Amino acid sequence: MTTQPGTATHPGTTAQPGTETAGRVIDVLLLFTDGPDELGVSAIARELGLSKAVVHRILQTLVGRGMVALDQESRLYRLGPSAAALGARALREFDLRAVAAATLRRLQADTGETVTLSALVPGGRAYVDQIVSTHEVKMTVELGRRFPLHAGSSGKCCLAHLPEPWREEILAASLPALTDTTPTDPGDLRAELAGIRELGYASSHGERQSDAGSVASPLFGLDGDVRGAVSVCGPRSRVTPAFIRDCAPRVVEAARDISAALGWTGESPAGRRGRASASPTRPRKDPAPHD
Numbered sequence: 001m002t003t004q005p006g007t008a009t010h011p012g013t014t015a016q017p018g019t020e021t022a023g024r025v026i027d028v029l030l031l032f033t034d035g036p037d038e039l040g041v042s043a044i045a046r047e048l049g050l051s052k053a054v055v056h057r058i059l060q061t062l063v064g065r066g067m068v069a070l071d072q073e074s075r076l077y078r079l080g081p082s083a084a085a086l087g088a089r090a091l092r093e094f095d096l097r098a099v100a101a102a103t104l105r106r107l108q109a110d111t112g113e114t115v116t117l118s119a120l121v122p123g124g125r126a127y128v129d130q131i132v133s134t135h136e137v138k139m140t141v142e143l144g145r146r147f148p149l150h151a152g153s154s155g156k157c158c159l160a161h162l163p164e165p166w167r168e169e170i171l172a173a174s175l176p177a178l179t180d181t182t183p184t185d186p187g188d189l190r191a192e193l194a195g196i197r198e199l200g201y202a203s204s205h206g207e208r209q210s211d212a213g214s215v216a217s218p219l220f221g222l223d224g225d226v227r228g229a230v231s232v233c234g235p236r237s238r239v240t241p242a243f244i245r246d247c248a249p250r251v252v253e254a255a256r257d258i259s260a261a262l263g264w265t266g267e268s269p270a271g272r273r274g275r276a277s278a279s280p281t282r283p284r285k286d287p288a289p290h291d
Contacts, residue, residue: 029083040076063077066082067082069081096128113139120226125149153214153229157202157216157229160193161220179207201248213244215244216231220262230254
């Protein structure tokens with residue numbers, strides 16, 4: 001998907017006076033969610049297709065509100081204390097986390113490995129909660145960081161159940177390799193996604209992190225749209241094919257329990273042709289992922 005500089009890219013929005021400026025401010029903040037910890041004016045301007053003068057004005061406003069902070073030596077910007085407070089409050093209040101909490105704890109106790117909860121966000125998905133394994137060697141994830149949908153079991157679950165036009169738009173775009181095993185061929189990935197819809201779960205062996213393996217199942221909301229995924233992840237040495245066969249039914253059951261608590265009645269709209277959705281997950285132009 002090609003994004004015109006300064007235009008809104010999320011469903012239900014238009015580039016009207018006032019909203020265009022707000023959209024630019026939000027786009028600047030979103031760059032910090034999945035890119036480097038620190039960004040300069042030039043990098044932000046290049047990613048968003050804006051002039052350096054516009055980016056500088058936006059950053060000055062954000063600095064004044066504590067949303068970003070400027071390192072006086074490097075002249076690079078990072079998220080500020082107000083952004084941290086806002087993110088912490090959002091995580092506390094996010095309904096999906098509250099709904100899923102008991103199920104995540106039960107799944108972790110049943111499997112012994114780290115259990116994660118992902119939510120769809122603009123341009124990908126992000127971890128919003130985790131219950132960490134008690135093993136000495138274990139996997140942990142970075143909450144709030146955005147990842148692309150084509151890599152890893154949680155991302156593939158979400159991608160498999162997006163409305164077909166959106167799914168095809170992602171497959172037609174660049175599919176960057178995060179590791180040596182990241183799926184990057186659209187045809188192969190399309191076939192795998194069909195299998196995920198049939199099985200009800202996805203697995204990954206080093207696709208997002210080379211030393212990690214996982215199995216995940218999608219979460220659906222009241223309207224039947226995919227909202228995220230629940231996964232069990234661990235070191236590849238423990239997440240073997242036998243482990244996945246044993247674990248997959250438990251992950252699927254956990255995902256169904258969480259989806260039911262969100263109001264899902266059992267029907268997924270995946271594959272409906274041309275369906276318009278209110279979900280804020282339509283793909284947009286994003287900076288290259290870092291892992």
